[in-house]
Amino acid sequence: MNSSSFLDSLKSKLTEIHHLRDAAALLSWDQETYMPAGGGQARAEQIATLQTLAHDKFVSAETEELLSLWIDKSTGQIQAHVQSELDDTSQALLQETWRDFSQAKKLPSSFVNRLQRECSLAQQVWTEARKNNDFKSFLPHLRTLLALKIEEAKYLGFVDSPYDPLLDRYEPGATAAQLKPLFAKLRERLVPLLQQVMNSSHKPDEGLLTQPFETEKQLEFGRMVLEKMGYQFERGRLDLSTHPFTTSFHPTDVRVTTRVHEKDLPSCLFSCIHEGGHGLYEQGLLPKYYGTPMAEPVSLGIHESQSRLWENCVGRSHPFWQHFYPLLQQTFPNQLGEVLFDDFFAAINKVKPSLVRVEADELTYNLHIMVRFEIELALIEGQLQVEDLPTAWNDKMKDYLGITPNRDVEGVLQDMHWSMGAFGYFPTYALGNLYASMIYDQALHDIPALEESIAQGSLLPLRDWLKENIHQYGRQFTSKELVHRVTGHSLSSEPFLSYLERKFSKLYGFSPPPSMNP
Numbered sequence: 001m002n003s004s005s006f007l008d009s010l011k012s013k014l015t016e017i018h019h020l021r022d023a024a025a026l027l028s029w030d031q032e033t034y035m036p037a038g039g040g041q042a043r044a045e046q047i048a049t050l051q052t053l054a055h056d057k058f059v060s061a062e063t064e065e066l067l068s069l070w071i072d073k074s075t076g077q078i079q080a081h082v083q084s085e086l087d088d089t090s091q092a093l094l095q096e097t098w099r100d101f102s103q104a105k106k107l108p109s110s111f112v113n114r115l116q117r118e119c120s121l122a123q124q125v126w127t128e129a130r131k132n133n134d135f136k137s138f139l140p141h142l143r144t145l146l147a148l149k150i151e152e153a154k155y156l157g158f159v160d161s162p163y164d165p166l167l168d169r170y171e172p173g174a175t176a177a178q179l180k181p182l183f184a185k186l187r188e189r190l191v192p193l194l195q196q197v198m199n200s201s202h203k204p205d206e207g208l209l210t211q212p213f214e215t216e217k218q219l220e221f222g223r224m225v226l227e228k229m230g231y232q233f234e235r236g237r238l239d240l241s242t243h244p245f246t247t248s249f250h251p252t253d254v255r256v257t258t259r260v261h262e263k264d265l266p267s268c269l270f271s272c273i274h275e276g277g278h279g280l281y282e283q284g285l286l287p288k289y290y291g292t293p294m295a296e297p298v299s300l301g302i303h304e305s306q307s308r309l310w311e312n313c314v315g316r317s318h319p320f321w322q323h324f325y326p327l328l329q330q331t332f333p334n335q336l337g338e339v340l341f342d343d344f345f346a347a348i349n350k351v352k353p354s355l356v357r358v359e360a361d362e363l364t365y366n367l368h369i370m371v372r373f374e375i376e377l378a379l380i381e382g383q384l385q386v387e388d389l390p391t392a393w394n395d396k397m398k399d400y401l402g403i404t405p406n407r408d409v410e411g412v413l414q415d416m417h418w419s420m421g422a423f424g425y426f427p428t429y430a431l432g433n434l435y436a437s438m439i440y441d442q443a444l445h446d447i448p449a450l451e452e453s454i455a456q457g458s459l460l461p462l463r464d465w466l467k468e469n470i471h472q473y474g475r476q477f478t479s480k481e482l483v484h485r486v487t488g489h490s491l492s493s494e495p496f497l498s499y500l501e502r503k504f505s506k507l508y509g510f511s512p513p514p515s516m517n518p
């Protein structure tokens with residue numbers, strides 16, 4: 001067999017593994033959308049079986065044998081003598097597959113099993129604990145999970161902090177040491193900006209968004225916006241779920257969900273746009289690379305940059321609503337017919353410190369993330385004990401947002417991430433916001449009259465630009481390389497901060513801070 005047919009056999013093996021994973025993903029999608037409640041236990045076992053099969057197939061001796069035809073196992077690099085036979089994409093494919101393989105190999109399968117069981121148990125307990133506002137019942141499970149995650153970090157290995165290998169699973173290459181100064185810079189400007197907003201005499205009336213809005217019409221409007229964004233329904237679906245999410249089984253079958261509350265217009269609207277951004281990314285991956293890292297998203301941070309770009313940079317912008325507000329008024333003439341554009345625009349951009357992350361506005365959102373990052377870092381590094389979590393949470397909320405929850409359900413129990421063992425996940429939301437601003441600035445620079453085109457309801461030029469510059473590459477570049485390639489700059493909080501300062505000083509009628517770029 002020559003080198004290209006070896007590569008083909010690797011690809012077909014990876015494709016088989018993806019079939020198993022995607023079947024598991026379909027079962028999960030069904031669980032969140034249409035599965036009858038009684039099916040939960042059996043479903044968890046079905047998914048676990050498929051995932052174990054996929055894992056075992058992936059870490060098998062056969063995969064290792066195929067990979068070692070190109071990869072020098074001692075260095076993890078492509079062997080010098082075969083490099084010339086491989087194009088850039090094949091090299092990246094091999095390198096990234098090796099990365100996944102060596103990570104997966106580091107975890108003993110007995111450990112993976114134990115972790116999976118504990119996570120599934122902890123999630124069930126968390127759901128109950130949240131219902132009953134009962135942190136104490138969740139505490140022993142959280143303690144076990146934390147110990148397991150520290151064990152995982154040791155298996156994976158680290159130089160500085162045990163937090164790093166956990167973060168790396170969601171944002172390859174990122175470290176706590178890199179995030180700390182980045183977040184400190186954010187805090188330095190976000191907190192005073194929030195203060196200025198709070199001191200402003202402008203008080204947008206959010207009441208106009210909490211009138212009763214017919215749920216059917218809300219869904220229809222969300223669907224229409226998704227279509228305008230270029231989300232392809234012949235390769236996707238929109239369904240309802242408690243928590244909106246996006247899932248993909250192939251670039252030709254990418255599904256998004258939303259939720260509809262009669263008295264909360266922004267909820268359905270912005271979750272459609274947000275998930276639509278995720279969905280466009282998955283639809284923009286190239287089917288010819290299916291099964292390989294070349295048809296997988298780079299990182300959660302980059303994924304989130306796509307959703308936040310659409311949700312905030314576009315979906316909460318003036319040009320966007322120039323086109324869509326008259327349509328929204330036509331859809332809801334009784335509720336919005338008399339409401340002025342400026343009042344609507346101010347309401348959807350209202351800034352207000354709140355207790356719940358998923359309801360947070362653009363300005364305060366990252367403060368919620370910093371609270372979580374500092375806490376999980378301290379937990380993993382052993383500087384904070386789980387029993388002290390509620391107090392630590394409330395102190396940090398006071399410190400960052402000036403408010404404290406009265407009940408843990410609005411505090412430490414609100415997010416499911418830790419119950420799933422997802423420590424190191426939260427920072428990717430903040431990174432997504434930063435990447436989104438950098439990428440959108442570049443799109444404004446590259447696409448002539450982008451804002452004018454958005455104001456006419458034409459969103460496809462932006463989708464196509466994102467596909468060409470980001471989506472199609474899969475994991476060919478790391479997030480660091482990709483962002484540098486697209487924007488010419490390294491990750492920075494500056495574009496995001498300037499954007500917020502520009503936007504909210506205008507909305508709230510104060511002069512922007514002097515540090516701001518023209």
Ligand code: ZN
Pocket residue numbers: 274278304307
């Ligand atoms: Zn998202």
